[in-house]
Amino acid sequence: MSTDGENMQYVRSETGMLGQVDAQAVPRYAGLATFARLPQRHEVDDYDIAVVGVPFDGGVTYRPGARFGPAAIRQASRLLKPYHPALDVSPFAQAQVVDAGDIAANPFDITVAVDEIRAGVRGLLTRPEQRVVLLGGDHTIALPSLQAVNEVHGPVALVHFDAHLDTWDTYFGAPCTHGTPFRRASEQGLLVKDHSAHVGIRGSLYDRADLLEDAELGFTVVHCRDIDRIGVDGVIERVLERVGAHPVYVSIDIDVLDPAFAPGTGTPEIGGMTSRELVAVLRAMRGLNIVAADIVEVAPAYDQAEVTAVAAANLAYELITLMADR
Numbered sequence: 664m665s666t667d668g669e670n671m672q673y674v675r676s677e678t679g680m681l682g683q684v685d686a687q688a689v690p691r692y693a694g695l696a697t698f699a700r701l702p703q704r705h706e707v708d709d710y711d712i713a714v715v716g717v718p719f720d721g722g723v724t725y726r727p728g729a730r731f732g733p734a735a736i737r738q739a740s741r742l743l744k745p746y747h748p749a750l751d752v753s754p755f756a757q758a759q760v761v762d763a764g765d766i767a768a769n770p771f772d773i774t775v776a777v778d779e780i781r782a783g784v785r786g787l788l789t790r791p792e793q794r795v796v797l798l799g800g801d802h803t804i805a806l807p808s809l810q811a812v813n814e815v816h817g818p819v820a821l822v823h824f825d826a827h828l829d830t831w832d833t834y835f836g837a838p839c840t841h842g843t844p845f846r847r848a849s850e851q852g853l854l855v856k857d858h859s860a861h862v863g864i865r866g867s868l869y870d871r872a873d874l875l876e877d878a879e880l881g882f883t884v885v886h887c888r889d890i891d892r893i894g895v896d897g898v899i900e901r902v903l904e905r906v907g908a909h910p911v912y913v914s915i916d917i918d919v920l921d922p923a924f925a926p927g928t929g930t931p932e933i934g935g936m937t938s939r940e941l942v943a944v945l946r947a948m949r950g951l952n953i954v955a956a957d958i959v960e961v962a963p964a965y966d967q968a969e970v971t972a973v974a975a976a977n978l979a980y981e982l983i984t985l986m987a988d989r
Contacts, residue, residue: 673702674745676756681707683745683755691741697762698736698798699743699980701755704763711758712794712986713787714979716765717780720962721773722803722840726929728962732972733765733798735927735963736979739972747984750946754980758987763787763795773803773839781807784955788815794986796979799959801929802829802841805914809844809853812912812955818852819954820906821845821859824941825916826866826932828884830877841960849880856881860905862898862944863887863919866932887934895940899947906951913948913956913982915941917975925974927966938974945981949988956982 672684672694684700697703698714716733723729746753754760766783768776787795788811797808802825812819823829823845830846832838839847848854861877865887868874877884883905885898893901918928921935961975 676753678756680756680759696734696737696741699740699755701760701762704761707759707761709759710761711792712760712796712983713763714760714796714798714983715763715783715787716798717768717783717800717804718765719768719770719776719780719799719804720801721770721776722837723801723929724834724840724842726962726965728964729799729801729929729960730770731963732800732959732961732975735966735969735972736798736958736961736975737762739969740976740979743976743980747980750949750984750988752984752988754984754987760983760987773837777803777807777839780804781810784808784811785814788812791815794953795955796982796986797955797957797959798975798979799957799961802844802914802916802959803839804959805957806839806844806847808955808957809848809912810851813853816910816954818855819912820855820909821848821912821914822902822906822948823859823861823914824863824919825861825914826863826918826935827916827930828861828864828873828877829916830880830882831873845882846880854881855909858906858909859883860885860902862902863936865934887936890936890940895943899944902944903947910952910954911948913953915956915958915978916960917958917971918960920974925971927962927964927971928960929962929965930960941978942981945978945985949985951985952989953982953985
């Protein structure tokens with residue numbers, strides 16, 4: 664490892680990748696709060712993985728505040744280190760990872776915001792090998808992200824970690840909110856039919872028909888209560904069997920975690936996954952072609968001691984490691 668000549672605060676790996684700010688030279692709590700203290704997009708000639716914030720929460724139906732999620736996740740990511748021992752991977756040495764800043768989305772018009780987010784994500788995918796990790800924001804952002812990814816990769820398999828289905832039709836006549844992205848994605852042909860899964864679903868529903876309509880849209884559901892019966896290994900088996908060999912989009916609503924592990928979110932539900940369970944399922948997805956991912960619904964105003972933001976930052980790190988290892 665050596666410090667880069669032009670950007671002395673960064674460490675350049677033997678593979679030529681510009682990595683994190685050197686924690687031995689600049690304390691972790693100092694300097695710019697880019698994700699994991701990685702270089703900004705303009706500081707490198709090219710990149711493999713872009714982390715981008717989408718501070719939009721105009722589609723929430725209960726507690727707002729996820730617009731402040733990207734900043735909170737970046738702040739909590741300062742503690743992330745360059746080597747992932749569980750997977751034996753140094754993600755920032757194996758891939759050029761950058762912080763691409765934020766996509767500015769109209770806070771008053773969801774339709775305009777969706778167009779802006781789609782264009783922003785598409786602009787980060789300049790070649791098929793590039794990957795993107797979105798930091799939300801509310802779950803509305805998953806739809807334009809999937810639209811952008813489809814322009815490059817075509818329909819994808821979706822692994823959706825969430826307490827809620829997010830396949831409802833409309834809220835107060837609005838077709839695109841944080842509760843509807845995957846119904847719209849299915850209707851628009853963005854997903855490979857019958858190769859997508861919801862994981863961690865729990866809580867009350869409007870009607871039994873919610874589950875029936877979800878199945879008709881092509882999803883299978885791994886309920887949180889299933890974890891008690893089949894265990895984490897059973898969840899992993901069902902997810903891997905479902906997605907097959909298709910390109911994969913991973914969408915993580917932080918409320919998939921129990922409020923004990925993620926209190927800072929807009930629509931909390933009891934009885935959720937533990938952070939260890941979620942990380943285990945993610946790590947088992949090693950080898951899948953994960954082309955893009957998002958982590959959404961972190962609302963720091965309801966957080967305690969950065970618990971939720973730290974969880975989100977580490978989940979982003981897991982996803983980046985899987986992408987880099989691939």
